[in-house]
Amino acid sequence: MRGGSIAVVGGSIAGCAAALAASRGGAEKITVFERADARLRDRGVGIALHSDRYDELSDAGYVAPEMPWAPLTRRVWSVRDGEADHGRAIGEQPFPFRAYSWGSLWSELRRRVPEEVTYRSGAVVTGVEPDDDGVTLRLADGHQEHFDVVIGADGYRSVVREAMFPGTDATYAGYIGWRGTSSDVAGLPSDGHDAHNIVFPGGHCMLYRIPDGLGGELLNWVLYTAPPRADGLHPDLTRPTSLPPGRLNSELTAYLRALVADNFPPYWAARVLRTPAETTFIQPIYDLEVPHYTSGRMALVGDAASVARPHIGGGSVKALQDANALEAAWRAGDSWKEVLESYDAGRGPVGSAMVALARRMGSAQVENTPDWSAMDQPEFDVWWQDQNSGSDRRSGFGGHSIKAG
Ligand SMILES: Cc1cc2nc3c(=O)[nH]c(=O)nc-3n(C[C@H](O)[C@H](O)[C@H](O)COP(=O)(O)OP(=O)(O)OC[C@H]3O[C@@H](n4cnc5c(N)ncnc54)[C@H](O)[C@@H]3O)c2cc1C
CATH class of the missing domain: 3.50.50.60 (FAD/NAD(P)-binding domain)
Structure with missing residues (x-):
């Protein structure tokens, strides 16, 4: 044609x-x-591309090495553990992704x-x-x-x-993604090569560094949870919409901040709570x-x-x-x-x-969500595998291979 x-x-x-x-x-x-x-x-938000999918798309000429990115190699899943600064790791997994900033x-x-x-x-x-x-x-x-x-x-x-x-x-999935970026990136564990997933009853929060497009880096995070269906907390999202900075209502913000303070290890809570309001926003999650x-x-x-x-x-x-x-x-x-x-x-x-x-x-x-705090690595591995094994037995995490279709 x-x-x-x-x-x-x-x-x-x-x-x-x-x-x-x-x-x-x-x-x-x-x-x-x-x-x-x-x-x-x-x-400025983050986009993570699986390295194998990147290689295929690079061969196909849709992405290229000059697009600024930061390597991620491992993902560490942690729970709050009293006042332990970084919490307690319940599972680790390989995470061969390239972190980009959307922009x-x-x-x-x-x-x-x-x-x-x-x-x-x-x-x-x-x-x-x-x-x-x-x-x-x-x-x-x-x-x-x-x-x-x-x-x-x-x-x-x-x-x-x-x-x-x-x-x-x-259709609205019934929960939201609260996203933020900040310059609070110095001194991340393992020089920022790990992605961190802080898990809590009713949700999780992914944190990883991304390039800022100007030669520096930013900390990018996205927290998924379903706010209670109380007035002012759970916006009417039955019709697709989005809530940009400035339109985030104060009750919802207060709820999310309290959730972080109560459920995150202190080190990660501080990083999320220090994020400036102008670089946080909400994306309702849809199917x-x-x-x-x-x-x-x-x-x-x-x-x-x-x-x-x-x-x-x-x-x-x-x-x-x-x-x-x-x-x-x-x-x-x-x-x-x-x-x-x-x-x-x-x-x-x-x-x-x-x-x-x-x-x-x-x-x-x-x-x-399971009882994360009771999990150890072997239980974590079984739990992760359960989510991955659909009827076609292919994972698809990070996207399917072009070759596999
Ligand atoms: C919280 C969150 C985290 C994510 N993280 C990742 C990740 O880590 N890795 C990953 O691969 N993907 C991630 N995604 C998904 C990813 O962002 C999108 O799937 C991807 O960017 C493709 O978007 P798109 O171009 O199809 O749509 P969009 O980016 O929504 O673009 C649609 C465009 O169409 C324009 N438009 C709409 N209507 C009209 C109109 N009537 N006339 C003219 N223009 C119009 C809009 O202005 C917009 O620019 C994430 C998504 C969310 C919500």
């Missing part, structure tokens, strides 16, 4: 990768529509989008209208444009998905699956197609692999029908497997 006009809705990680895929696939005219203006691209990963991907691609910041798509030979996009500024194919890379609240499968929304990754002349990539709870550390990998699979289908197919059918057949099952694994991990690590 050569030629054709392609629109990519959303210009984040999945969107930049999809534009690259379309260009390599041979599309003639590619336009990316991104709602945010350039300033909003500066999010620098995105910037490098954006830089790789070829110059002939038109990237329109501040362009909001409000309508998606398919017909027999393509799709018309309507924009908030009143313009409309017709394309041969539209790729929805517009995240978990996708307007493209709504046009493909009306009413297929992300999303679609019946198909394509419909007519429309295709979905990244979080628009499926959202797996972040415990599996594989969302960005999946987004980049989706783009890579689209490129491969494009190169092999002789018609749009062939390209899109082959893409759907390849990626649909991977998306479903990741969502299922992430649900099991969310259940084990947040919704139905």
Whole structure:
């Protein structure tokens, strides 16, 4: 398949990768529509990529060594143990991940989008209208444009998905991720090469260093828990939404701070509690699956197609692999029908497997937590293995291999 006009809705990680895929696939005219203006691209949160998945994506040309990263080698799971500063480790596991900051990963991907691609910041798509030979996009500024194919890379609240499968929304998992970054990175145990997971009844908190994109490093953390369903504590999140800094209500913040003070080893509690309010925010956790990754002349990539709870550390990998699979289908197919059918057949099952694994991990690590404090390493290993063994017996932690599909 050569030629054709392609629109990519959303210009984040999945969107930049999809534009690259379309260009390599041979599309003639590619336009990316991104709602945010350039300033909003500066999010400092961490993204961890499994090293094996990185190697595959690097071979495929979607990531590159110049993207700043910090190596992680081991993950240590700890509980509070009285006043012991670092608590007590209940389990350790290999953790071969590369830690990125979202902003620098995105910037490098954006830089790789070829110059002939038109990237329109501040362009909001409000309508998606398919017909027999393509799709018309309507924009908030009143313009409309017709394309041969539209790729929805517009995240978990996708307007493209709504046009493909009306009413297929992300569903709230019942708990939140409270995230923060701070410059409080000096003196981390083992020079920061370990990721730390502080576990407590009803949740856990991952902490690891990330590059700040300016030659230094930041401490990145994300705490998952279900606040009690009391007034002011549990926001109404039945419809997909997010609560940026400043909109975090004071009752919820006070609840989370008390939870950290009571349940974290003192060393880690201090680091979370010292994080400035302006660099903390809340992301509700969602699940999303679609019946198909394509419909007519429309295709979905990244979080628009499926959202797996972040415990599996594989969302960005999946987004980049989706783009890579689209490129491969494009190169092999002789018609749009062939390209899109082959893409759907390849990626649909991977998306479903990741969502299922992430649900099991969310259940084990947040919704139905064990008595962590009674665990030792052998018990920890059995507990971890239980979450991993789905019906297909493949783990998928950190994302599935491209080769395995
Ligand atoms: C708490 C948390 C931790 C995570 N940790 C990890 C991790 O460690 N490792 C990992 O691999 N993944 C992680 N993920 C997942 C990862 O962030 C995403 O899966 C990945 O970034 C893919 O995002 P995306 O590009 O598909 O969607 P998004 O980043 O949501 O991008 C969608 C884009 O579309 C734009 N858009 C939306 N609607 C419109 C419209 N109508 N018109 C124009 N533009 C529009 C938006 O502005 C946005 O830029 C985590 C996620 C969460 C919530």
